[in-house]
Amino acid sequence: DTGVSQNPRHKITKRGQNVTFRCDPISEHNRLYWYRQTLGQGPEFLTYFQNEAQLEKSRLLSDRFSAERPKGSFSTLEIQRTEQGDSAMYLCASSFTGQNNYGYTFGSGTRLTVV
Amino acid sequence: QQQVKQSPQSLIVQKGGIPIINCAYENTAFDYFPWYQQFPGKGPALLIAIRPDVSEKKEGRFTISFNKSAKQFSLHIMDSQPGDSATYFCAASRTGGGNKLTFGTGTQLKVEL
Numbered sequence: 001d002t003g004v005s006q007n008p009r010h011k012i013t014k015r016g017q018n019v020t021f022r023c024d025p026i027s028e029h030n031r032l033y034w035y036r037q038t039l040g041q042g043p044e045f046l047t048y049f050q051n052e053a054q055l056e057k058s059r060l061l062s063d064r065f066s067a068e069r070p071k072g073s074f075s076t077l078e079i080q081r082t083e084q085g086d087s088a089m090y091l092c093a094s095s096f097t098g099q100n101n102y103g104y105t106f107g108s109g110t111r112l113t114v115v
Numbered sequence: 116q117q118q119v120k121q122s123p124q125s126l127i128v129q130k131g132g133i134p135i136i137n138c139a140y141e142n143t144a145f146d147y148f149p150w151y152q153q154f155p156g157k158g159p160a161l162l163i164a165i166r167p168d169v170s171e172k173k174e175g176r177f178t179i180s181f182n183k184s185a186k187q188f189s190l191h192i193m194d195s196q197p198g199d200s201a202t203y204f205c206a207a208s209r210t211g212g213g214n215k216l217t218f219g220t221g222t223q224l225k226v227e228l
Binding site for chain 2: 004091103
């Protein structure tokens with residue numbers, strides 16, 4: 001396993017349903033990030049973890065969104081009561097701190113469509 | 116508030132040409148400026164990055180030029196190839212900010228034969 005893995009790759013859900021996405025980072029990376037990307041735009045920061053601690057959440061992350069990273073390994077992003085405006089690509093990325101390397105590795109994303 | 120402005124939105128060049136993509140930032144606390152390449156259906160991939168203590172960095176066919184006083188930086192792709200056709204994003208982050216990246220809006224590059 002040499003990359004960041006995200007599942008599922010695609011998710012179609014009805015408005016009002018709950019959805020959960022999973023991210024498996026590169027194993028030695030201690031930081032994990034969630035971004036959201038809408039069509040024709042750059043990714044926007046949602047939240048990040050250092051090990052198991054969630055250190056920051058963007059104002060974009062409404063109370064319908066929750067993220068966890070139990071034991072500092074994989075992470076889940078849950079969206080409750082989905083709305084059509086939640087339709088986007090949700091990207092996970094990981095990185096390692098402790099050295100002068102700020103490079104992220106992104107996963108291929110989960111594309112959410114809310115109908 | 117868009118903190119990183121990117122232009123142009125799209126660009127078409129002939130094979131062998133040198134596309135140039137420009138970005139401007141507002142936050143003077145930014146101290147790390149990467150460029151990402153994204154193909155359809157894939158996540159962004161780090162291409163090259165620069166810190167403000169240098170004015171230019173070259174890796175293979177990719178060069179970043181950085182102008183700290185103007186708060187601008189640009190990506191040049193030498194000898195462009197059809198395989199370079201992708202969307203390119205500039206980004207910026209600051210030390211102590213959790214390495215959160217602020218991205219530009221992207222440039223869709225097409226390299227024609």
